[in-house]
Every structure is written in structure tokens, then in C-alpha cells.
Amino acid sequence: MKTLFRNLCLLGCLVAGQQTTAQVIARYTVQAGDIARHNSVVHIPLDQPADTEDLLLEEVAGKKRTPVAVTAANGELWWILEGHTPAGARRFYELKRANRKTSTVPVMQVTDANGALVLQQGLKHILQYNYATVEPPAGSDSVYRRSAFIHPLWAPNGAVLTNAFPNAGHRHHMGIWNPWTHTLFEGKETDFWNVQKKEGKVRFVKMESVTNGNAWCGFSARQDHVAFGKNGSEKVAINETWKVRAYPSTNNGQRRCWDITSLFHCATEEGITLLQYRYGGGFGLRTTPFFTASTSEVLTSEGKTRKNADSTRARWVKITGVTPEGKSGLLIMNAPDNYDSPEPLRVWPENMEGGELMLNYSPTKMKEWKLTNGNNYTLTYRVMVYDGDITPEEAEAAWKDFAFPPVVRKQ
Incomplete structure (x- = not known):
């Protein structure tokens, strides 16, 4: 079932004419630790400053890739761990630089x-x-x-x-x-x-x-x-x-x-x-x-x-x-x-x-x-x-x- 966050991600990350071969510039692992998580806020420093509309983030689960809504500000990248993340779980993400700026209005x-x-x-x-x-x-x-x-x-x-x-x-x-x-x-x-x-x-x-x-x-x-x-x-x-x-x-x-x-x-x-x-x-x-x-x-x-x-x-x-x-x-x-x-x-x-x-x-x-x-x-x-x-x-x-x-x- 589609969730509100999934809809936000699609709004924030789909780009008109975006090529699927955009180069990966970073890969991240998020560890829940010993606490069960629900829509957690996470962030990490960016190696290079960037604007939100220049970046694409995807969650990678096997062969499945899901766009993730992001905010880039003050040298950091922020996103939400959508839904429930069990204690001890790990989730994986890839960050790409967009081939063109996104055209959607920020949510x-x-x-x-x-x-x-x-x-x-x-x-x-x-x-x-x-x-x-x-x-x-x-x-x-x-x-x-x-x-x-x-x-x-x-x-x-x-x-x-x-x-x-x-x-x-x-x-x-x-x-x-x-x-x-x-x-x-x-x-x-x-x-x-x-x-x-x-x-x-x-x-x-x-x-x-x-x-x-x-x-x-x-x-x-x-x-x-x-x-x-x-x-x-x-x-x-x-x-x-x-x-x-x-x-x-x-x-x-x-x-x-x-x-x-x-x-x-x-x-x-x-x-x-x-x-x-x-x-x-x-x-x-x-x-x-x-x-x-x-x-x-x-x-x-x-x-x-x-x-x-x-x-x-x-x-x-x-x-x-x-x-x-x-x-x-x-x-x-x-x-x-x-x-x-x-x-x-x-x-x-x-x-x-x-x-x-x-x-x-x-x-x-x-x-x-x-x-x-x-x-x-x-x-x-x-x-x-x-x-x-x-x-x-x-x-x-x-x-x-x-x-x-x-x-x-x-x-």
C-alpha cells in the first residue's frame, strides 16, 4: 500500500527526462541499533556542498530501488527512514547527482x-x-x-x-x-x-x-x-x-x-x-x-x-x-x-x-x-x-x- 512518505518521495525525486544511469556519488548504510524505529529522521555530512534539486537518493533493497525525499542544507543530507525499521536492522541508500535539476516544488x-x-x-x-x-x-x-x-x-x-x-x-x-x-x-x-x-x-x-x-x-x-x-x-x-x-x-x-x-x-x-x-x-x-x-x-x-x-x-x-x-x-x-x-x-x-x-x-x-x-x-x-x-x-x-x-x- 502506498504511504504518504512514498508519495512525498516520488514528488521530490522524479525528474522530467531523468536518465537512469546517473553516477553514484555516495552509498550509505543506516543502522537502527537496539531501538525499533518509525519514520526516523537521519542525516550525514555531504562530501561536497549541493542543493536539494541537484541530488537523487534511492533506497536499495535487493533489486528494488525506491526514490527517497531529501533536503540538502548546511553541508548535510537529510532524509526519513520511511515506515517501520526493526531493532538491529540495516537499510542501504545510494546518492546520485541529478543530470538536470528537479522541476517539482518542495513539499x-x-x-x-x-x-x-x-x-x-x-x-x-x-x-x-x-x-x-x-x-x-x-x-x-x-x-x-x-x-x-x-x-x-x-x-x-x-x-x-x-x-x-x-x-x-x-x-x-x-x-x-x-x-x-x-x-x-x-x-x-x-x-x-x-x-x-x-x-x-x-x-x-x-x-x-x-x-x-x-x-x-x-x-x-x-x-x-x-x-x-x-x-x-x-x-x-x-x-x-x-x-x-x-x-x-x-x-x-x-x-x-x-x-x-x-x-x-x-x-x-x-x-x-x-x-x-x-x-x-x-x-x-x-x-x-x-x-x-x-x-x-x-x-x-x-x-x-x-x-x-x-x-x-x-x-x-x-x-x-x-x-x-x-x-x-x-x-x-x-x-x-x-x-x-x-x-x-x-x-x-x-x-x-x-x-x-x-x-x-x-x-x-x-x-x-x-x-x-x-x-x-x-x-x-x-x-x-x-x-x-x-x-x-x-x-x-x-x-x-x-x-x-x-x-x-x-x-
Whole structure:
């Protein structure tokens, strides 16, 4: 039976008039390891830089050859291990240089409109990164003006899973965002999260790259943590780059994954200390107002729920709820290499804001993190959005695949 990925591969790789004798330029073996895989994301450095439309990748299984959708970006080749790959299995691929560029439009695209990048698969919206400054609701203090955040995040069924400028008490909550709350910068405590304190803010600086392809689309955006001083002075404390990649949907369009990596370093010689605090940084999420204590459920890898997940550690946390478009949710996974991983959670109690939900993976909830000049730091998360619900076993399998990806070797 033809699958969605097979169709994507054919769309991405068929070339009008393409000769079948194109020269093989590389052969790869993918090893599943001791983990069963399902539509795993894999990548490997390219020996020579190339554009996606210049390359053809085929999976080789005996005499059978199957076109595979690829994205070539930043000196790497990316593709998806379509379908199920048993633990211990190996799969084989051949890379060829196309005799002419492909004429099809990439399946995964980034659209730039009205100060925002929208990542989409065909006509289906995935997420929106707001690089231009977004104005708060009428009557709000201008201090809440904000750029450099993700909202909306869409479920496959079209439901919006995030919220921005939610209410008068939490205008500073911005969909998915990650400012540090309690820091020590140049001898002064500085809060980049609660912008109403007028101590600091995160701002978009520039777009470093935008990528379209058949295996993923995404962007790399530079943003700064800016500290405010007296008399309107400003000083950049942290330089940060967000790298976001969205992958094709699976399970008949009911599952979709995307990755977000924060790369950051000190902007001054003195550095900055991210002080221990009960929330801040990492991965901040304000969910749709339709997700309340009575309409949604929280479950962590350790079996905790919204009632007792706060201040516990979790490899993954899933949130499922009811929206006007139907039941849907998101699974947030933190990488084993993240600071103090598995990271602690900040989860609002059920009686906050009428039962609405704010959740934060906070690397500094249990201990401080001193950032020193000249060093680079990384935090990575994978998010799966889904229609309906997923089981804890599915969530754990998804996290294992993310945390311990297949090994790709050039033959």
C-alpha cells in the first residue's frame, strides 16, 4: 500500500527526462541499533556542498530501488527512514547527482508574510515564527510588544495549540518562547521573561537562513537577550540562534514532528549567570485557552500528571485536550545532552487562570548555570503534534528515537 512518505518521495525525486544511469556519488548504510524505529529522521555530512534539486537518493533493497525525499542544507543530507525499521536492522541508500535539476516544488516550504515565517507542508500550516514586532492587544502597555516567538502552533487537524498575549495578568506569555527569568548580569539581577518589570527582553535580530526541501523545511534566526539600564540604555547579554526544522507528517497525516535548537553564548566578557529559579529559559509554552484543567490532561515520562508534575524531572511531557477542531495535543521531548537533563518542569496548578496551562522545561529550576565568555551552549527539544491522543508507549518510543538516533555511515 502506498504511504504518504512514498508519495512525498516520488514528488521530490522524479525528474522530467531523468536518465537512469546517473553516477553514484555516495552509498550509505543506516543502522537502527537496539531501538525499533518509525519514520526516523537521519542525516550525514555531504562530501561536497549541493542543493536539494541537484541530488537523487534511492533506497536499495535487493533489486528494488525506491526514490527517497531529501533536503540538502548546511553541508548535510537529510532524509526519513520511511515506515517501520526493526531493532538491529540495516537499510542501504545510494546518492546520485541529478543530470538536470528537479522541476517539482518542495513539499516542505517556508512562507514569508507580514513579518512572520510560516512553515508548512503543502497547504497545511505547521508553525509560525514571528520575527517582526507584534503589538499587544489594544489598551495594553507598549512594554509587551514582542518579537522572536512561535505562535500559532497548529495540530494536524488545524487546531491552534498555543496562545499569545493571553490575558491582562500574563500578557508576556508568547506561545513558545524561552527568555531567562532570574539572572545575574554585570552585578544586577535581570529578568528577561517578565517584561513588565522593564529589566530586559528578547528581540529578533536577523534571519540567518531559510530552507525549503522534501525531508524538512525550517529557518535559522538570530535573536538577542537585551538588558535595560538606566535612562533607556540597553546592552546585549546573550546572543542566541534558533534553528527550527519541521518534518513531513506521518500516520496518515495525524502525526507531525519538528525540532527546535537554541544555540547561545555570552555577549560580554564578564558573562552571565542564570540563577536557580522555579521557571524560565528552556522551553516555555502557553497553551490554547481551550486546554483547561477539565478539558486537557498532562502526563510525563515518570507518570506524573498536572496535579503533581511541577518540580519533577521528565524526559518527555505530553499535553492532550479538546478543541473546537477535535481532540489533539503535543509531546515535548528534551535532549539528553541538555543542561541538567532530564530537565525539571514548571507546570501551573489546576487553579491558575481558570485552569489554563503554562508549562516550562526549565534547566535552571534546580541549580544555577554560569555562562562564561568564549563558550557555546545548546538546548534541543523535539515536539510531536498529533490528532487524537498517543499512548505512553508511543511517547517513550518517540523520545528514544529522538534521543538516540540511527547511525548513518558512508560505505
